[in-house]
Amino acid sequence: xxxxxxxxxMYRDGTPGLEDVTISIAPKEFVSIVxxxxxxxxxxxxxxxxxxxxxxxxxxxxxxxxxxVPKHSLHHYRRKLGMVFQDFRLIPNKTAYxxxxxxxxxxxxxxxxxxxxxxxxxxxxxLGNKGGHFPHQLSGGEQQRVAIGRAIVNQPxxxxxxxxxxxxxxxxxxxxxxxxxxxxxxxTTVLITTHNKGVVDAMGKRVITMERGRVTRDDAHGQYIL
Amino acid sequence: MxxxxxxxxxxxxxxxxxxxxxxxxxxxxxxxxxxxxxxLLFLSAILSNTLAAIEDxxxxxxxxxxxAAESDILSVQADLKKRPDVSSVSYTSRDQALADFRxxxxxxxxxxxxxxxxxxxxxxxxxxxxxxxxTKYAGIVNFLSDGSNISGGSSIIERINYYQNKTxxxxxxxxxxxxEKAGIAIVILFALAxxxxxFATIRLAIYSxxxxxxxxxxxxxxxxxxxxxxxVAGIIAxxxxxxISLALFYPASYYAGKSLSQWLGGFNLFxxxxxxxxxxFLVLVGSxxxxxxxxxxxxxxxxxxx
Numbered sequence: 001x002x003x004x005x006x007x008x009x010m011y012r013d014g015t016p017g018l019e020d021v022t023i024s025i026a027p028k029e030f031v032s033i034v035x036x037x038x039x040x041x042x043x044x045x046x047x048x049x050x051x052x053x054x055x056x057x058x059x060x061x062x063x064x065x066x067x068x069v070p071k072h073s074l075h076h077y078r079r080k081l082g083m084v085f086q087d088f089r090l091i092p093n094k095t096a097y098x099x100x101x102x103x104x105x106x107x108x109x110x111x112x113x114x115x116x117x118x119x120x121x122x123x124x125x126x127l128g129n130k131g132g133h134f135p136h137q138l139s140g141g142e143q144q145r146v147a148i149g150r151a152i153v154n155q156p157x158x159x160x161x162x163x164x165x166x167x168x169x170x171x172x173x174x175x176x177x178x179x180x181x182x183x184x185x186x187x188t189t190v191l192i193t194t195h196n197k198g199v200v201d202a203m204g205k206r207v208i209t210m211e212r213g214r215v216t217r218d219d220a221h222g223q224y225i226l
Numbered sequence: 227m228x229x230x231x232x233x234x235x236x237x238x239x240x241x242x243x244x245x246x247x248x249x250x251x252x253x254x255x256x257x258x259x260x261x262x263x264x265x266l267l268f269l270s271a272i273l274s275n276t277l278a279a280i281e282d283x284x285x286x287x288x289x290x291x292x293x294a295a296e297s298d299i300l301s302v303q304a305d306l307k308k309r310p311d312v313s314s315v316s317y318t319s320r321d322q323a324l325a326d327f328r329x330x331x332x333x334x335x336x337x338x339x340x341x342x343x344x345x346x347x348x349x350x351x352x353x354x355x356x357x358x359x360x361t362k363y364a365g366i367v368n369f370l371s372d373g374s375n376i377s378g379g380s381s382i383i384e385r386i387n388y389y390q391n392k393t394x395x396x397x398x399x400x401x402x403x404x405x406e407k408a409g410i411a412i413v414i415l416f417a418l419a420x421x422x423x424x425f426a427t428i429r430l431a432i433y434s435x436x437x438x439x440x441x442x443x444x445x446x447x448x449x450x451x452x453x454x455x456x457x458v459a460g461i462i463a464x465x466x467x468x469x470i471s472l473a474l475f476y477p478a479s480y481y482a483g484k485s486l487s488q489w490l491g492g493f494n495l496f497x498x499x500x501x502x503x504x505x506x507f508l509v510l511v512g513s514x515x516x517x518x519x520x521x522x523x524x525x526x527x528x529x530x531x532x
Contacts, residue, residue: 108230
């Protein structure tokens with residue numbers, strides 16, 4: 001489904017962002033990418049999102065070279081990916097309901113679809129009774145659940161979560177991990193980057209370890225080893 | 227598609243409302259530009275009306291010598307009437323010319339005494355010619371100047387007054403053209419200022435909505451969906467400014483129409499406003515849309531890279 005073929009990214013100052021990275025991710029996999037800051041985790045995700053271009057190598061998504069997708073149709077590709085960030089990136093003047101509905105509106109979904117899907121998604125992320133709350137009225141964990149709701153509402157093929165538990169306490173971290181596991185069990189591929197050893201070890205899923213732009217370990221049922 | 231369009235338009239309206247003071251500044255400068263454009267339309271109408279009134283009064287008077295035979299003059303009149311560029315030709319005999327002269331100078335005893343002392347009629351007969359339009363006069367004058375067309379030869383013609391009228395018309399036309407050129411220069415200047423201010427407004431709007439734009443990109447919004455609302459906001463500013471300008475012209479033309487009508491030779495600005503409302507509406511709203519649309523389109527192209 002996702003294939004990084006010998007991908008290298010050199011920055012202008014000569015620093016390597018990624019070096020000769022080759023990774024293959026199958027549909028419905030749950031993959032954790034771990035590594036210190038500057039190891040290349042976020043650069044890897046940017047390559048997949050087509051926000052940055054590799055210096056060498058190719059990134060494939062379902063046999064399509066991601067970087068050959070023309071700019072004007074890039075949004076069709078991005079609709080296949082759902083993004084979750086450490087800082088949630090919710091729109092502050094929109095309610096939880098509106099934040100999720102906003103993603104559907106932007107994707108051109110019809111009003112009746114929005115009216116039926118958003119409440120379902122809010123229930124799925126356990127926020128059925130907080131749809132009318134604004135981000136500042138929600139806890140960090142709740143905000144992240146809204147962000148996950150927004151990421152999955154357009155039924156993407158892959159959920160990409162960049163440090164999704166980075167700003168959360170252990171209880172909320174556990175809840176977010178449980179939601180991501182549930183989404184994965186429903187058939188969506190999940191790709192997360194994290195520093196949280198507890199999360200990775202408890203998951204018992206595939207772990208890719210990166211150091212200075214290189215993949216140093218790739219374990220099918222790995223643990224957080226750095 | 228219609229749903230997306232509706233969302234883009236409502237997003238644009240929201241952007242316009244959210245920008246508050248900055249939108250107000252844009253509307254203000256655009257209104258100033260559109261008021262100038264509107265004023266020029268009124269000015270152009272006034273000048274055209276004046277020119278038409280003067281042109282309507284213009285004719286060619288051909289004065290014949292006192293020795294010219296009446297039959298020759300009537301023959302010239304008949305020839306002129308046959309021409310397709312001539313609308314009417316009226317003949318004033320020597321006796322009639324003298325009678326008219328006496329009537330005109332009834333209060334001027336000195337002139338009348340001088341006339342009586344002459345003992346004979348010093349005035350020649352004349353033809354007053356009206357062409358179907360003012361551009362035809364040159365051709366008619368050429369016809370009269372060519373002696374072969376005149377029964378008694380061109381020597382029976384004492385003078386033709388066309389050239390004096392021509393100077394007046396040419397001066398007025400030149401004045402109109404100069405006014406139009408100056409007006410266009412002022413419009414361009416204000417249009418440029420409007421575009422720059424709208425451009426800055428949209429830039430600010432893009433900056434303040436950067437988080438929202440980032441989220442739009444993330445969830446796979448199309449370029450049109452992201453950029454559209456900003457262009458719509460610019461167009462809304464143009465439309466609002468045009469409507470304000472039209473509203474301002476209502477009382478302005480009402481009062482100016484009342485007080486200036488006599489001075490403008492009967493031309494009433496308010497009557498022009500009401501009878502040409504559709505035209506003014508189209509020009510002003512069209513200009514507003516164009517100004518706002520161009521400025522915001524250039525701004526999103528420059529500052530909203532996707």
